[in-house]
Amino acid sequence: MASTIVTFEFGEREVEVMVRPMTTLQIVLREQLGATATKDGCRQGGCGSCIVLVDGEPVMSCLLPVEDIAGRRVTTLETITPAEGLHPIQQAFLDSYAFQCGYCTPGMVMTSKALLDHHPDPSGDDIGEALAGNVCRCTGYRPIIRAIGVAAEALRESDGEQPR
């Protein structure tokens, strides 16, 4: 089948990629754009390590044909990382030791970003529900949940002046 050209926003920049039908956003990010913060744990929507935001909503990029996001905005761990320093969610994960092997961390941070963009002051249940699709096989969930609370507070104090 013939390849097609798809254009989308990758953070602040517009990118154009040529893909065969049904190529996933995960493959495009990792293999065409070299954006390997988005991880590859199962390719079947089971682990959440590939979660990115599309127009601000968390999606498993391994299940999403890239043609479906033409003209939309993709946000990944790369695009929220400031040129210097860290995003408050990243800082909170670092300070809270909210990772062991680190492989689930990009998906965890992106899920957290979507949650906190919508719910600046999430309850424990909100956090638990948001993380339902993210597996940490090292089973370090408690520090992750703690980090999201710390990040929420930092973001509220900074009053939304952080990179979106």
Add this chain to the structure above:
Amino acid sequence: MSAHLNVVGQSVARSDGIGHVTGRTQYTTDRTFPGMLHLKMARSPLHHARIKGIDLSEAERVPGFVRALTAKDVPHNRYTILGLIGVEPEEEFVLAEDRVRFKGEAIVAIVAETEEAAFEAVSKVRLDLEELPAVFDVEEALKPGAPIVTHWGNNTFMYEGHPCRRVRLGDVERAFGQADHIIEGVYNTSPIEHAPTETTGCIAVPEANGRYAVYTNTQALYFSLDNTAIILQVPGNRLHFIGGTVGGGFGGKVDVIVEPIATLAAMKTNRPVKFSYSRSEEMQVSSTRSAWRIYLKDGVTSDGRLIARKVTSYADSGAYSRQTPYALTKHAANAAGPYNIPNVSIDAYCVFTNRPPTSAMRGFGITMASFALEVQMDKIAERVGVDPWTIRFLNAYRNGDMKPHRKLAEDATLIETMQAAATLVGHDLPDEFKAMTSAPRAGSHVEGR
């Protein structure tokens, strides 16, 4: 003293922390190389079968197919991972020869220009297999007439000529005759898949100086390098293994499975080759923790002293050894538990079946023994009519006690650990247990040390 400690008792930033939170940490398959090929494996759909033929003609016609590798391409195809520490015999195949012994066993490696082409060609490999009877249970595998999994004629790993690892102390049968209670139990555990979030994988890259750089997420870098050198019959200094970052291992990435064949493919094509498990391969093919079956028979006096313990245990190694014979030896050394028992007999069998090979996982032969033993201790307490704390304090081992495998106990901390646990859960222990310590008993082998 704490004033002199720079790290103990302090929170210290992890050196890899910034990389993890920014996604800049480079895991094995985050790398890519110009001209990189992809390796995928054609595997056995059957648990046990004779290989009568392999037809690659359709696979070879898939656009992007580069080459196939079969057993005859592998210089030293039969190996055993623990051969490096003297374990024999060599019994696992990089690629299957005349027989497959578990569902998912590797038969043909396909190397292709793209991952899609490799998958497509794998789907077109035609295998002519004759299904053989299979065995999936450790005790069934030891019965006369059971299908034989190994190439040496029975289904057990042989320990110095014996079908099991044997540990003997005192005379259990005589002690059973003197016991007030005989308490028996059988305990089964399931295989457990480590399921690391990052699947097992590597990339082998020809270097300009004739060496091969192998980027791998192994937990055992030099084990992998040395086994790869043996399998490929090249000096170790032609291999340059680069590891260090592992996206979850838990023991599941100590087997040497992907590196030898990926390196061979890189040698045969003179191009970088990536071989990374799919999630389904990780679940179906990679090693699991062994399933165990443990029989316990204990002789106990009316005041709760354990005077005899007989253990018969079976580890399901699956179709090949990997690290299980070693796990079983560790198991046998610990299968009587952290208790001072004068008469012990342990027979521990490493059994081969047609299940996927099993290997290392946290606790490695010990965790399953602890599960069985501690449930058994509660059973004993109930039978004797004492509480679970009492049965353990009464029988706890101490420094200088002779353990069943004839090593003196050193650094025993069971008593102190139980005391600390009691405090943490607010359980008030009797004074005699509060006063107990792991210090050597009067007359023990290390008295006065």
